[in-house]
Amino acid sequence: MNLFNYFFLILYRIWFYITSSLTWIIIFPLLFVFSLKEAWYPRVFQLATLWSNVVLFCMGFYWKIDSAPKLQKGKNYMFISNHTSMIDVMLMISIFKNHPFVFVGKKELSKIPLFGVIYKRGCILVDRSSVESRQSVFYNTQRKLEAGLSICIYPEGGVPDPSVVLDKFKKGAFKIAIDHQIPIVCLTFLDNKKRLPFTFSAGKPGLLRVKYHEPQCTKGLKQSDIQLISDQFRELIFQDLTT
Numbered sequence: 001m002n003l004f005n006y007f008f009l010i011l012y013r014i015w016f017y018i019t020s021s022l023t024w025i026i027i028f029p030l031l032f033v034f035s036l037k038e039a040w041y042p043r044v045f046q047l048a049t050l051w052s053n054v055v056l057f058c059m060g061f062y063w064k065i066d067s068a069p070k071l072q073k074g075k076n077y078m079f080i081s082n083h084t085s086m087i088d089v090m091l092m093i094s095i096f097k098n099h100p101f102v103f104v105g106k107k108e109l110s111k112i113p114l115f116g117v118i119y120k121r122g123c124i125l126v127d128r129s130s131v132e133s134r135q136s137v138f139y140n141t142q143r144k145l146e147a148g149l150s151i152c153i154y155p156e157g158g159v160p161d162p163s164v165v166l167d168k169f170k171k172g173a174f175k176i177a178i179d180h181q182i183p184i185v186c187l188t189f190l191d192n193k194k195r196l197p198f199t200f201s202a203g204k205p206g207l208l209r210v211k212y213h214e215p216q217c218t219k220g221l222k223q224s225d226i227q228l229i230s231d232q233f234r235e236l237i238f239q240d241l242t243t
Contacts (some may be wrong), residue, residue, distance in 0.1 A: 009201045012059075016086070016196065019058045023051050028114055035121040036195055038147060042227065044122050045093070045100040052090035053097075060205025061195060067212045069185065071099050076145045077215060078138055078177040078184045082114055082166055082237050083154035084193035091189065091208060092152060101150035104172065106158075124151070126172075141176055144177075151176060157228070169234045174226045182217035186233050188240035211240045 024031075027047050040066040056063070071077060077102055079092065089103070107127040111122035119125075124140045141151060153173035160167035177184050188211035196203040213236060221229065 002208065005038055005199060009203060012203055012205075016055075016059055020055045022053075023054050024115060027051060028118075030100045031118045035118050038143075040146070041102070041122060042100045044118065046097075048093050049097040049118070052093040054095060055090055056087065056208075059087070059196070059199060061066070061087065061208050063094065063210055065095060065210040065212050069096070069099075071096075072216070074148055075091070076148075076180070076182045077101070077150040077165055077184070079150060079152040079180050079187070080146060080173050080233065081187040083159055083187055083242065084189065085199075086198065087192055087196050091210070092187070092190065095187070095210065096150075099150060100102045100148075101113075102144050104151060104153045104176075116227040132221055135174070137176070137205050138179060143179065145180055145182070153181075155233070159171045159218045162193075162197060162199060162202060166168075166234065167240045169230045171226050171230055174230045174233075175223070178221045178223065178229070179210050181219050181221075183217050184229075184233065185215045186213040186236060187211065188213075190240065 025216070027050065031044055031047050034040040048129070054214045077099070079096065081088065081092065102123050104126060105119070107125040110116040110125060112119070124144065126136055126137055135161040144151065151173075155173045156167040157170040157172075158167075174184070176182075190209040190211060191206070192208060194204075195206055195208060216229075218229070
C-alpha cells in the first residue's frame, strides 16, 4: 500500500467517526425524549433509521438486496446475520426500517457516551458473566415481543478475526426464537467486511450486497432442536459467503 492510499484510508475512517457521531449528537435530544417510555420506541427506531441512512449515504454506500423482505405487519421475527463491520447495525436497521426491532447486545456498549444512554433503554442487554443476566433475557424479550417488536441478534456473538470467514454460532438467538416460537429471518452481508472492516486502515465506498432468506418457522421446534437449527443457519450463511 502506497502512502497516498494509506492517507486516504485514514481520512475515510475518520470521516466515518465524524459522520456517525455528529448525526447521533444532532438527533440525540429527540432520541432521549422518545426513549423515556417503552411505548414510544417505534419513534426511536425511526430516528435510528434516519441516522443509519445518513451515515451510509455519507460514506458512499448503497445497498442492494436480492429479494425484498415481505414481512407481516405486527408479527414478531428473529433477525440474524453475519457480523463483520461497524455498518452491520446500520444496514440492518435500514433494511427493516418498516419493521421495528431491538438488538440483544453486550452490556459493555452501554458505557459509550450518548450512544449508551439510548442503547441501554432500547436494547436488551446481556452480561455474559452473569447467569442472572442471561436468564433475564427471556423475560425482557417477552416484554418487547408483546409490545409488537422483533428481535435482532448476531449469532457469532462478536466480530471474528479478519481471517475467519464465519465464526461459530452461539445458541442465544435460536433459543429465544424457539422459546417464543417466532420465525427466523436470515440475512447475509456479502460486502460489509470489504467496505468497512474493523481494521482501521481499510475500507472503501461502494455497493453492499445482501442475501435475503425467507422466514423459517419455529413452531413445534423444541430445545433439543437448537443445535440443529443453529448449524443449518450457519451453513446457509457460510455457503453465501463462499460461493
